[in-house]
């Protein structure tokens with residue numbers, strides 16, 4: 001009897017943190033057609049494991065890096081994610097697949113509209129799109145259990161960290177134009193911040209106050 005109670009409590013505590021397996025991530029990655037996210041002229045290069053120019057001096061990230069960043073974000077069933085830098089929507093697809101709700105912010109309206117068209121065609125109705133400066137995050141829907149930043153910040157984006165929930169986790173390319181650290185930033189239950197460098201990467205600039213140049 002007491003044993004049943006303990007079991008029930010243990011189950012209650014662990015439920016709600018069901019996470020995708022590595023195989024599920026890899027399977028989704030293999031099946032996701034990158035061509036859909038590319039402008040007509042470069043669809044032929046979709047199979048390359050390299051970043052590609054999508055216009056406005058911006059790039060769609062390298063596929064294996066997108067997979068890696070997705071796994072680092074460590075999503076779980078029911079989590080709410082904020083993404084800064086919708087771009088082509090390729091990274092957004094991973095978030096939409098494994099999170100409950102995705103809030104994605106992009107400075108270029110054209111990118112946001114294209115991503116919305118592709119992801120809606122694919123059947124994702126859990127993505128919310130905002131055209132604007134992601135330096136502000138998306139306060140109306142905060143806090144977020146996970147935040148994915150896909151442009152490089154030169155300064156710590158404190159307004160985004162504020163929007164991170166306790167126990168939350170953010171993946172952020174952080175550093176100067178030449179090379180950045182891919183940081184995993186976590187917030188504990190007291191609101192303290194911890195950070196760990198995962199590897200070195202190279203991203204386009206996070207436009208605005210957290211960028212390399214104040215604009």
Ligand code: SAH
Nearest residue numbers: 060061085087088106107134150151206207
């Ligand atoms: N992850 C995307 C794009 C990466 S490129 C993909 O895989 O396609 C980075 C994107 O961030 C670009 O589209 C750029 O316009 C956008 N961006 C840069 N600074 C931003 C900001 N402050 N707010 C919102 N979007 C921003």
